[in-house]
Amino acid sequence: xxxxxxxxxxxxxxxxxxxxxxxxxxxxxxxxxxxxxxxxxxxxxxxxxxxxxxxxxxxxxxxxxxxxxxxxxxxxxxxxxxxxxxxxxxxxxxxxxxxxxxxxxxxxxxxxxxxxxxxxxxxxxxxxxxxxxxxxxxxxxxxxxxxxxxxxxxxxxxxxxxxxxxxxxxxxxxxxxxxxxxxxxxxxxxxxxxxxxxxxxxxxxxxxxxxxxxxxxxxxxxxxxxxxxxxxxxxxxxxxxxxxxxxxxxxxxxxxxxxxxxxxxxxxxxxxxxxxxxxxxxxxxxxxxxxxxxxxxxxxxxxxxxxxxxxxxxxxxxxxxxxxxxxxxxxxxxxxxxxxxxxxxxxxxxxxxxxxxxxxxxxxxxxxxxxxxxxxxxxxxxxxxxxxxxxxxxxxxxxxxxxxxxxxxxxxxxxxxxxxxxxxxxxxxxxxxxxxxxxxxxxxxxxxxxxxxxxxxxxxxxxxxxxxxxxxxxxxxxxxxxxxxxxxxxxxxxxxxxxxxxxxxxxxxxxxxxxxxxxxxxxxxxxxxxxxxxxxxxxxxxxxxxxxxxxxxxxxxxxxxxxxxxxxxxxxxxxxxxxxxxxxxxxxxxxxxxxxxxxxxxxxxxxxxxxxxxxxxxxxxxxxx
Ligand code: URP
Ligand code: ZN
Ligand code: ZN
Numbered sequence: 001x002x003x004x005x006x007x008x009x010x011x012x013x014x015x016x017x018x019x020x021x022x023x024x025x026x027x028x029x030x031x032x033x034x035x036x037x038x039x040x041x042x043x044x045x046x047x048x049x050x051x052x053x054x055x056x057x058x059x060x061x062x063x064x065x066x067x068x069x070x071x072x073x074x075x076x077x078x079x080x081x082x083x084x085x086x087x088x089x090x091x092x093x094x095x096x097x098x099x100x101x102x103x104x105x106x107x108x109x110x111x112x113x114x115x116x117x118x119x120x121x122x123x124x125x126x127x128x129x130x131x132x133x134x135x136x137x138x139x140x141x142x143x144x145x146x147x148x149x150x151x152x153x154x155x156x157x158x159x160x161x162x163x164x165x166x167x168x169x170x171x172x173x174x175x176x177x178x179x180x181x182x183x184x185x186x187x188x189x190x191x192x193x194x195x196x197x198x199x200x201x202x203x204x205x206x207x208x209x210x211x212x213x214x215x216x217x218x219x220x221x222x223x224x225x226x227x228x229x230x231x232x233x234x235x236x237x238x239x240x241x242x243x244x245x246x247x248x249x250x251x252x253x254x255x256x257x258x259x260x261x262x263x264x265x266x267x268x269x270x271x272x273x274x275x276x277x278x279x280x281x282x283x284x285x286x287x288x289x290x291x292x293x294x295x296x297x298x299x300x301x302x303x304x305x306x307x308x309x310x311x312x313x314x315x316x317x318x319x320x321x322x323x324x325x326x327x328x329x330x331x332x333x334x335x336x337x338x339x340x341x342x343x344x345x346x347x348x349x350x351x352x353x354x355x356x357x358x359x360x361x362x363x364x365x366x367x368x369x370x371x372x373x374x375x376x377x378x379x380x381x382x383x384x385x386x387x388x389x390x391x392x393x394x395x396x397x398x399x400x401x402x403x404x405x406x407x408x409x410x411x412x413x414x415x416x417x418x419x420x421x422x423x424x425x426x427x428x429x430x431x432x433x434x435x436x437x438x439x440x441x442x443x444x445x446x447x448x449x450x451x452x453x454x455x456x457x458x459x460x461x462x463x464x465x466x467x468x469x470x471x472x473x474x475x476x477x478x479x480x481x482x483x484x485x486x487x488x489x490x491x492x493x494x495x496x497x498x499x500x501x502x503x504x505x506x507x508x509x510x511x512x513x514x515x516x517x518x519x520x521x522x523x524x525x526x527x528x529x530x531x532x533x534x535x536x537x538x539x540x541x542x543x544x545x546x547x548x549x550x551x552x553x554x555x556x557x558x559x560x561x562x563x564x565x566x567x568x569x570x571x572x573x574x575x576x577x578x579x580x581x582x583x584x585x586x587x588x589x590x591x592x593x594x595x596x597x598x599x600x601x602x603x604x605x606x607x608x609x610x611x612x613x614x615x616x617x618x619x620x621x622x623x624x625x
Contacts, residue, residue: 017041017452020053024062024413026403028069029384037067039409042452047405058454060447062413068383069401070104070135070410070448071364074390075255075279075332078108079128083354085342088430089335091132092465097335097361097428100461102445104135104410105400105471106360107390109167111142111176118143118153122161126470133468135450136410138394140165140198144175146182151189158193162472164395166190167255170237171202171229171306183244191250191484194475196393198253199245201237201262202229202307211351222300223292224350226308234307235261242269242276249487251480252276253393256334258284258307260318267327275483277393279330280319282363285370286436288313301343302433304353305334320370324377329389331367333359337431357435362422364412366436368443372416395477413447420444428461 019039026035026047038046038053046053078094080087089097091108098106108129112121118141125139141157143150143166157163168186169176178186183199190197210228219227238254242265245252257263257278266278289309294300303309322328336356346353359366367386371377377385391401399408419442424434448456455463496504 018054018057019409019449019452019454020051020057020059021062021067021411021413021447021449022059024065024067026067027379027383028402028404029380029388032066032379035067037403037411039411039449039452042409044403044405044407044409044411047403060413060454062447064415064417065446066379066414066416067403068379068412068414069387069391069403069407070412070450071098071102071386072105072107072390072396072400073098073103073333073335073360073363074107074140074330074394075281075334076106076108076360077111077334077336077356078106080109080111080336080356081113082336082356083352084345085338085354087336087354087356088339088342089337089358089360090430091129091137092134093428093430094335094360095132095134095137095468096461096463099135099448099450099455099463100428100445101361102364102412102414102448102456103360104412104448104450105137105396106135107138107140107165107394107473109140109142111167112144118150118157122157122163130470131466133470134455134463134465135468136400136408136471137468138396138471138473139163140167142167142169142176143178143186144169146178146185151185154189154195155193158195158475162470162474164194164473164475164477165196165198165253167198167200169200169204170241171200171204171207173204173208176200177204180240180244183241184248187245187250187252188248191248194481196251196253196477196480197245198255199237199241200256200306201234201241201254203233203237203240206233206236215349215351220349221297222304222346222350222353225304225306225353226289226292226311228351229306229308231259231261231310234259235265238262238265239269242266242274245276246272246274249275249484251484253330254278255332256281256284256305256307257319257328258315259310260312260315262307263319263322263328267322270327273487275480275487277330277389278322278328279332280323280328281332281334282359282366283309283334283357283435284319285316285323285331286362286366286439288316291435297347298340298343298433301346301353303357303435304343304346304350304355305336305357306355316370317376320374320376323367323385324371324381329385330393331363331385332390333363335360335429337429337433339432358427358429358431358433359435361427361429362434362436362441364445365420365422365441365443366439368414368416369439369441373442392479393477394473395475395479396471396473397479400471409449409452411447411449412445413449415444415446416442418442418444418446 017040021037026033035047036049036051037044038051076094077087078089078091095106110121110125112118122141129137141163154166168178168183171177187197207229214224214228241252254266257266257280263278266276269276287309289311290313291303292300335358337358338354338356342354364386368382372379372382388401391397398404400410419440422434422436422439424432424437427434445456446459447454
């Protein structure tokens with residue numbers, strides 16, 4: 001690893017503060033325009049032709065090149081302590097590699113260690129990263145346990161520390177994994193504070209079972225990793241997470257979508273109206289799970305990440321199609337690198353191979369090569385899936401993710417005609433392996449400008465240790481929460497006209513009247529009962545009814561109100577007679593209502609639990625108005 005370049009004092013930076021990028025094709029997510037870009041003090045100050053600019057400004061000629069927003073990699077794990085070891089790309093080397101590849105901002109995950117609180121994890125990451133990063137960075141926070149303190153700290157992080165996203169794990173049983181009731185609570189908590197929930201979607205219980213079974217059967221190599229967590233184990237969890245998030249109306253971001261069926265679940269959920277975004281990885285687009293069958297253990301183990309790469313060699317193409325057509329929206333790297341001796345921790349047991357691969361450096365090139373160069377996606381969509389969409393979801397837009405006046409001068413000048421071959425021999429990253437080894441890619445970041453400073457200059461990487469800043473991600477990203485609040489509208493009742501309201505008022509009055517009449521009738525009926533009982537003790541129901549109805553004081557009686565006298569004559573103990581009948585006023589009133597109310601099916605339906613909640617059958621079947 002080379003010695004880091006130290007931060008340049010601000011007074012020495014002035015000569016670098018003004019920059020004119022001429023003759024390039026400006027690519028944003030929505031259009032490509034021929035324009036010049038003038039940058040001053042880290043911000044895009046002017047866009048246009050024939051700009052009037054101060055003397056002494058550095059000019060870069062971008063003729064024949066694309067001038068695009070710098071990449072935003074929303075998924076890295078620098079210095080992550082995982083599976084008993086620590087990822088080797090630290091915040092310096094990792095962000096240096098990011099910049100070398102055209103990425104000008106990363107978002108890492110502060111994942112608490114055992115017993116560490118969320119705030120402690122956040123402080124630890126800030127303390128480590130702030131002084132090392134070569135480009136701007138943000139943080140997501142991992143929620144790996146659930147209690148009231150975690151909930152409180154989520155709110156504090158969101159309110160005071162610029163955190164708007166929290167990741168939960170449905171896998172990594174016994175360490176990070178949460179169960180459904182906890183997911184419900186975390187998602188609801190995210191929703192309450194205006195955050196985005198992120199999910200690692202794999203069924204952890206199934207993985208644990210499959211792992212035991214495979215190891216018992218003697219499958220110990222890296223191929224067992226994929227066998228223990230096949231596609232449907234991922235797809236099931238994606239669907240479950242989407243349903244849970246949808247039920248609590250929480251926006252969801254599914255990290256590292258690695259399989260076709262998982263991508264289909266995201267797409268299907270979006271079609272159903274679920275507020276969800278899917279992120280796939282450079283790894284999933286640039287290589288595949290056939291690597292797990294490689295005869296070299298180190299090579300196969302070098303590709304172990306979770307969810308795994310898929311053995312179907314068409315998967316990268318299919319995921320790229322999803323990315324190009326909107327089924328998936330973001331590309332991350334999930335950069336989490338381990339050297340040979342670290343991967344060797346799982347030499348005799350695939351479940352102990354530290355999970356993670358490279359990608360932060362090559363993500364932009366891989367997406368360009370497999371997407372744009374392959375003719376599947378155009379440069380505008382490239383910008384959307386490598387930068388703008390992440391900026392919007394995590395509320396960095398329009399500060400980041402767009403070439404516009406007032407935006408941060410995070411810019412990549414991309415030469416689509418230049419080629420390079422990816423190799424661990426030449427890459428900037430600290431790791432000793434590259435999953436894209438030997439892949440020839442078109443599209444090279446010739447210049448990378450980070451906050452107005454040229455940090456890749458004619459392909460020469462010139463980053464500054466600690467130059468980057470922590471960038472807060474404010475809660476309630478409008479891109480996300482506008483959709484949520486649209487769905488948030490209170491359940492609406494039926495809008496009724498004045499005429500209808502008047503009619504129902506009249507009907508209410510009629511009911512009250514009927515109720516009074518029924519009360520009186522019941523009283524009279526009770527008084528008459530002794531007489532009736534004396535006369536008809538041996539009568540049948542049929543013979544009894546007309547007689548009862550002939551008594552003018554008795555209203556039309558419901559069937560249930562008619563007492564069947566015993567065939568044996570006098571009433572036996574416990575049998576009802578008219579004197580102790582349980583036929584109630586309310587039943588009677590109900591019957592009266594049936595008789596007097598004309599239209600009982602309110603227009604547009606009924607509200608649950610109210611007047612209309614138990615309609616008589618014929619009303620249910622009446623056509624709604
Ligand atoms: O294998 C992976 N993905 N390692 C990093 C941790 C995670 O789950 O994102
Ligand atoms: Zn994950
Ligand atoms: Zn990850």
